[in-house]
Structures are given as structure tokens and as C-alpha cells.
Amino acid sequence: MKKVTGTIDYHKKVITIRNLYKSFGELVVLAGIDIDLYKGENLVVLGRSGTGKSVLIKIISGLLKPDRGDVFVLDKQVDRLQEKELRELRLKLGFLFQHSALYDSMSVRENLEFPLTRNVKNLTTAQINEAVEEVLDAVGLLDKINQMPAELSGGQRKRIGIARTLILKPDIMLYDEPTSGLDPITSIEINDLINEVQAKYRTSSIIITHDLTCAKATGDRIAMLLDGQFRKIGTFDEVFDTQDERIKAFYDYNFTE
Amino acid sequence: MSKKSPYLTTKGIDQLFLGFFHAWKFIAQFFRELFSRPFETKEIIRQCYEVGVRSLPLITLTGFVTGIVFTKQSRPSLQSFGASSWLPSLITIAIIRALAPLVTALICAGKVGSNIGAELGSMKVTEQIDAMEVSAINPFKFLVVTRVLACTLMVPVLAMYSGFVGLMGSFLNVNQNEYTTYQSFIKEAFSSISFLDIYSSLFKAIVFGFTVGIVSCYQGYNAGNGTQGVGRAANSAVVISMFLVFIEEIVIVQVINWMR
Structure with a gap:
């Protein structure tokens, strides 16, 4: 699917991050991050493995606490929220984990029903079925409804993971390495799906990846994370039109290897 | 200048x-x-x-074997005093007061504890617990509270069942050797048992069940990364549960004896 970038509202910030620091022991992974995510935008965070990309979205979703700095999601400061308020905020966030994190002991249908029935009260069976089938149809896997996660391929698991987040109709999607471990064709399908989700559900997204093909296909803006800080933020061409050797090396490695 | 230690003690x-x-x-x-x-x-x-139904076959087997073996091993000693008629009451006191809750707790620590430790540990390392969290579901309530409660409720039930099966095993052996009828076995068996014995046994089983549940969940929920973390969680769930069960057994027996 061709990327459509006409629906971004640059006057409305859905995520604001200022001066964010996070360390694990002596290891500093985020050293003063500043960035905004605009409504309807796909922001790709690029960087090498172990540079703190996943840590960033875990802080945004409240799974990790920052050492210092401010993280506002939909105008709420995440690390200052009470448990109940954080749960309410999380209903507006969708999180695709690197390895999909589907519940092994549940079928695809149960994986999708689980967050829905726990968070939306008084749904009839027909309404639950309709919601499940709608999101499965959106990711093109309606025929896998009764299968167990172990019976699915890596790409299918990612799609079901996306469907599981979409069932709660989130405003913001957080994708953690959506194409890692996938073959090039499946990666392209996942990239298309990310763009379809942006267009159809009008979500704003942060996509964590080290895959430049994914970054180019899905990102409205790219933020290059190096040494715990964003070295360059802009469109794909702006970011890689640079004299910075490390950014150039990143590009060369992805596209010339 | 010496560098200041980051630790309060060691x-x-x-x-x-x-x-x-x-x-x-x-x-x-x-x-x-x-x-x-x-x-x-x-x-x-x-x-x-x-926890309950899936543990039944193992509990049945161990309870039955414990009853038979304990009866067989106790007989020669009692016979040497000419007191083999005390066999049913001796066995009943041993099974109800100590063996049934203890053996059941140890079996559950091994079977249920390792299962919970491995299951939660694997959910932790594959980010399934985080996935629940970000889906606005309380994973602690769904995964931990339910499992600990199930262990606390089912271990006493299993212990009582194990006691019953153990007594049946013992009766089988006594019946074969001393030709004692079922009625006289039961009459003799329960003549030396008080309500305190049954209540204390139930209390012990509840404490053991809670211990197995909470330790296993704690180990699984806080598992380290990777498959090694899952293995360690399952292993430490069993080892720590068993260790604590023995400690609790000693403490509770002391308290009950003091009350007696």
C-alpha cells in the first residue's frame, strides 16, 4: 500500500517527551530525549540494537519509569498517574511487542476477546464476535480465528498482535520491531498493514525498528537514536542526507549489504 | 581517597x-x-x-502407598510389644496429624509449584505479562491471585482426600494381616483422633497451600530473562516451597503441641 501522509495534524501533539533520561545501573540508554508525536503521524525511531529504542516506548506505555524528564501522552504525564488513571490511558494505547506476546494458552479468538471483555462491560456475544471478526478481517486473518498461536507463522503472529491492539480502538500505536525476524515479503506486508492501520483507524504511531525498508515505507518522520540521544529528526531523505559517518554507515549497511 | 561502597552492609x-x-x-x-x-x-x-483435579492421580497414588508402607513398617515394632491392635490408631494419628498435609504439600510443591513457576516465568520472558499490563488488564489479579487462591483452597481438600486414601491403604494391609473388619478398623482408628487433630491438619494444609502458591507465583512473576530464567523460576519455586513447608510444619507442630 502506498503511504498517504495527508492526515497529519501538526497542531496537535499526542505525545510530548522532554529531557528524558533512563539508565540501567551504570548503562545510560536514554540521555536527554526530546521529541513530539503529532496526531495521525507515523514516527519511526531508528537505531542499532541495544540503544534504548524499546525502552522509550516502554516508558511511554508506563511499563518502565524514567529516571528524569517528562513524558506526556494525550496530555497526561505518564509517570505521575495513579494505577487507575494509567489503566484508562492504556486503553488508548496499542502496543505490538517484538515477539507479538500472544497468550499461548488461548486461541486467536480468545486472545482478541480477552482485552475486549475485560475493558468493555455489558457486551453481548454478537457484539464480541462482530468486533473480533472486524479486526481479524482488517489484518486479513479471519480464517485463523480458532487456531492457537503456536500454529501461526511469525508474520501471522504479528498480524494477530496488531489485531489484538486494534480491538480496543487505540488512538496511539506503539510498534516494537514490527518486521524483525520476518522474510522480506512478509515484512512488506506488515509495513503495508501499519500504513493501512494509520489510514483506516486514524492512529498516531511510534515504530521502533532498525530496518530501513520498514522506516522508509511507514515513517512520516524518522528519528535517529545514537548514544542515547536523537542525532537527527526529519523525513527519511533529510535524515540520511548527512555527513555523519555513523548515520551514513547505518544506511550503507542496510542498503548495500 | 577510598571509594564509598554502594551497599549498606555487604x-x-x-x-x-x-x-x-x-x-x-x-x-x-x-x-x-x-x-x-x-x-x-x-x-x-x-x-x-x-490444581485440584489434575493432581488427583498423583495424590491418590502417593496417599495409598504411604498408608500401606507406613502400616507395614510400623507392624513389627508394635508386634514386639504385643500391641498390633494399636496399629489403626497409630497410623491414623500419623496420617491425619502429619503425613496427609505434609505429603500433599510436597507433592503439590513439586507438581503444581513447578508448573506455576514455569508458566508464569515463560509468560514473563515472552512479554505476555507486559502485554496484559498494556491492555489495561491487571496481570497480578488475573495470574497471581487466582493461582494462590486455588492452591490455598485445593491443598486442604487434597490433603483430606490423601488422608482418606492413606487410611484405605492402611486398612487393606491391616485387613489382610490381622483380618480386621472395616467397622472395627474405623472405630479403632478414630478413637484416638480429636477435632483439634483434624482442625490443625486442615490449618496446616491451608498454610502449606498458600505457601506453595505464593512462592511459585513470586518466582515465576519475577523470573529473569531467557529460558534459563524460566528454568530457575520453576526450580526455585519447588525448592523454596518445600523448604518453607518443612519450616512451617515444625513451627505449627510446636504451637499445636503447646495448645494440646
Whole structure:
């Protein structure tokens, strides 16, 4: 699917991050991050493995606490929220984990029903079925409804993971390495799906990846994370039109290897 | 100038106290979540089935064998005093007061504890617990409270069942050797048992069940990364549960004897 970038509202910030620091022991992974995510935008965070990309979205979703700095999601400061308020905020966030994190002991249908029935009260069976089938149809896997996660391929698991987040109709999607471990064709399908989700559900997204093909296909803006800080933020061409050797090396490695 | 140590005492002692602190926090969270809505009734019933019904074959076997073996081993000693008629009451006291809750708890620590430790550990390392969290579901309530409650409820039931099966095994042996009828075996068996014995046995089983549940959940929920972390969680769930069960047995027996 061709990327459509006409629906971004640059006057409305859905995520604001200022001066964010996070360390694990002596290891500093985020050293003063500043960035905004605009409504309807796909922001790709690029960087090498172990540079703190996943840590960033875990802080945004409240799974990790920052050492210092401010993280506002939909105008709420995440690390200052009470448990109940954080749960309410999380209903507006969708999180695709690197390895999909589907519940092994549940079928695809149960994986999708689980967050829905726990968070939306008084749904009839027909309404639950309709919601499940709608999101499965959106990711093109309606025929896998009764299968167990172990019976699915890596790409299918990612799609079901996306469907599981979409069932709660989130405003913001957080994708953690959506194409890692996938073959090039499946990666392209996942990239298309990310763009379809942006267009159809009008979500704003942060996509964590080290895959430049994914970054180019899905990102409205790219933020290059190096040494715990964003070295360059802009469109794909702006970011890689640079004299910075490390950014150039990143590009060369992805596209010339 | 010497570098200031980051530890209050030594690294090992600091970590030990930190471990105790985390464990107490975990237990406190269990009691806080236990009485807050929503109650995961369906999942509690499912876990009771997993802990209770799925453990039945093993509990039946061990209870039965314990009854037979203990009877066979006790007979020569009693016979040497000409007191083999005391066999049913001796066996009953041993099974009801000590063996049934203890053996059941140890079996559950091995079977259920390792299962819970491995299951939660694997959910932790594959980010399934984080996935629940970000889906606005309380994973502690859904995964921990239900399992601990199921263990606390089902271990006493299994212990009583194990006691019954053990007595049946013992009766079989006594019947074959001393030609004692079922009625006289039961009459003799329960002549020396008081309500305190039954209540204390039940109390012990409840404490053991809670211990197996909370230790296994704690180890699984806090598993380290990778498959090694899952293995360690399952292993330490069993080892620590068994260790604590023995400690609790000693303490409770002392208290009960003091009350007697």
C-alpha cells in the first residue's frame, strides 16, 4: 500500500517527551530525549540494537519509569498517574511487542476477546464476535480465528498482535520491531498493514525498528537514536542526507549489504 | 581517597534483605488485590481444576502407598510389644496429624509449584505479562491471585482426600494381616483422633497451600530473562516451597503441641 501522509495534524501533539533520561545501573540508554508525536503521524525511531529504542516506548506505555524528564501522552504525564488513571490511558494505547506476546494458552479468538471483555462491560456475544471478526478481517486473518498461536507463522503472529491492539480502538500505536525476524515479503506486508492501520483507524504511531525498508515505507518522520540521544529528526531523505559517518554507515549497511 | 561502597552492609546481606522486602510487598499486594473487584471467579474455578483435579492421580497414588508402607513398617515394632491392635490408631494419628498435609504439600510443591513457576516465568520472558499490563488488564489479579487462591483452597481438600486414601491403604494391609473388619478398623482408628487433630491438619494444609502458591507465583512473576530464567523460576519455586513447608510444619507442630 502506498503511504498517504495527508492526515497529519501538526497542531496537535499526542505525545510530548522532554529531557528524558533512563539508565540501567551504570548503562545510560536514554540521555536527554526530546521529541513530539503529532496526531495521525507515523514516527519511526531508528537505531542499532541495544540503544534504548524499546525502552522509550516502554516508558511511554508506563511499563518502565524514567529516571528524569517528562513524558506526556494525550496530555497526561505518564509517570505521575495513579494505577487507575494509567489503566484508562492504556486503553488508548496499542502496543505490538517484538515477539507479538500472544497468550499461548488461548486461541486467536480468545486472545482478541480477552482485552475486549475485560475493558468493555455489558457486551453481548454478537457484539464480541462482530468486533473480533472486524479486526481479524482488517489484518486479513479471519480464517485463523480458532487456531492457537503456536500454529501461526511469525508474520501471522504479528498480524494477530496488531489485531489484538486494534480491538480496543487505540488512538496511539506503539510498534516494537514490527518486521524483525520476518522474510522480506512478509515484512512488506506488515509495513503495508501499519500504513493501512494509520489510514483506516486514524492512529498516531511510534515504530521502533532498525530496518530501513520498514522506516522508509511507514515513517512520516524518522528519528535517529545514537548514544542515547536523537542525532537527527526529519523525513527519511533529510535524515540520511548527512555527513555523519555513523548515520551514513547505518544506511550503507542496510542498503548495500 | 577510598571509594564509598554502594551497599549498606555487604552485597549479599543487602540483597537478602531486599529479597525479603520484595517478597513481603508481593504478599501484601496479594491481600490487597484479593479483596478488590473484579473477582476473577471463572479463572479461579479453572485454576482450582488445574490444581485440584489434575493432581488427583498423583495424590491418590502417593496417599495409598504411604498408608500401606507406613502400616507395614510400623507392624513389627508394635508386634514386639504385643500391641498390633494399636496399629489403626497409630497410623491414623500419623496420617491425619502429619503425613496427609505434609505429603500433599510436597507433592503439590513439586507438581503444581513447578508448573506455576514455569508458566508464569515463560509468560514473563515472552512479554505476555507486559502485554496484559498494556491492555489495561491487571496481570497480578488475573495470574497471581487466582493461582494462590486455588492452591490455598485445593491443598486442604487434597490433603483430606490423601488422608482418606492413606487410611484405605492402611486398612487393606491391616485387613489382610490381622483380618480386621472395616467397622472395627474405623472405630479403632478414630478413637484416638480429636477435632483439634483434624482442625490443625486442615490449618496446616491451608498454610502449606498458600505457601506453595505464593512462592511459585513470586518466582515465576519475577523470573529473569531467557529460558534459563524460566528454568530457575520453576526450580526455585519447588525448592523454596518445600523448604518453607518443612519450616512451617515444625513451627505449627510446636504451637499445636503447646495448645494440646
